Amino acid sequence: MDELELLKKDWNLRKDPQVSKDDIYKMLYKKSSSKVKWIFYISVIELLIGIISTIWSFSHSNENFILNDGQHDYSWLPVVFETVACLIIIYYAVKFYKNYKKISVDDDAKTLMKNIIVARRTVKNYITVSLVAGGLFVMTGLFLATSVSPIFLDLYEKNNHLVAYLILIAIILVITIFIIGVIWLLYQLVYGLLLRTLHKNYKELKKLEV
Template identity: 30%
Template sequence: MDNFDLDSIKQKWKEQDVPTIYQDTDIQKMLNHKSRNYVKYIFWISALEFLIFLLLNIYYIFQDSSQSSLLHILQRMGVENTVELQADFAHLLFGMKIFSLLMTGIFVILFYVNYCKIKVQQSLKSFITQILKFRKVVNLFILTNIALLLVYISVLCWFIFYIFSKQNIAFDGETLAGFIVGLAIATAIGIGLIWLYYRVVYGIIMHRLGKNLEQLKKIEQQKDI
């Protein structure tokens, strides 16, 4: 026991080559596979949104409840509910719904095209580039939905003022102030709900995709050294 040297044994233990369980290529394949799955999840979520919007639009077209409620608000503001007004308003709402569906459908197609372009077997640099492009499309989709809300509110405001001008109805100061404040509050709530929805639904997936992307970039940098 006199020859027992604990420090020497520790040093020899540290100098031993510890075999790595996973190589960089294995980690890369795993990250690529996970990232592609995240892209697939976003595609299916957007496709589900499109289907839900389509079904809701079909429902409201037959029920016509959204048009009736908005026209009721206009009547309370002094607007005469004529047949011409109902027709113009119905055409406006229908056009907005179709445009909304069209924009959502375009992004569903873009998500699917990007998903098809992302291949697990492709080079790491190409894979990273494709993921970055996909993230830009997702961010553009979120901003487009917020922009659409602002555009629709602007169009509705223009239509309301057009009807007031056509029927020679004057806004008094109190009514105009209440209308502007109510519109501003509704717009802020609408933007907040849209942002919250996409932060929760898309944000979780995009966060995980971002973490995978950072790890893939580190592997790429190590290859370049």
């Protein structure tokens, strides 16, 4: 049982409670502020990983994107993908930081609830944008890599061209859904607990408003 639950239990059991609404409010503020701060810290860690990955891509030619003995050179593609990913993270890292700075102990319960809603919505938007962008990147990379592969070219020559492309697209979609599913699970592990805590704090604040 955490400190907030102990405060609530003490407040509910005492006829002349030593724990006031203000005490519980301050605890909710402290917990909410801490969670939003951690959301910002995690986004900074993601950004650092993205920057390191982009620098590595600039300094190393990615042979997986040099196709058909150099006839199709897409080695620049990972750099573009990672740069866009970094820009997305920078944008949302700034928003996460602003959300953290907005939360003040001097706010009334209604204002704090509003800021919690904004913080949760920002994280959900970030996850959605990241998954959509990741899906597009994965599909583009897979299409460029497989569309000139010997296996696909052989399938293309031996079968109806439309059928060959439909098979290719189906395979790409299955792989993309699997990869995005794994990424979604990781986001749920990383951000899910923080979002659930913010939602719980929001519900507790609503009770204090009654």
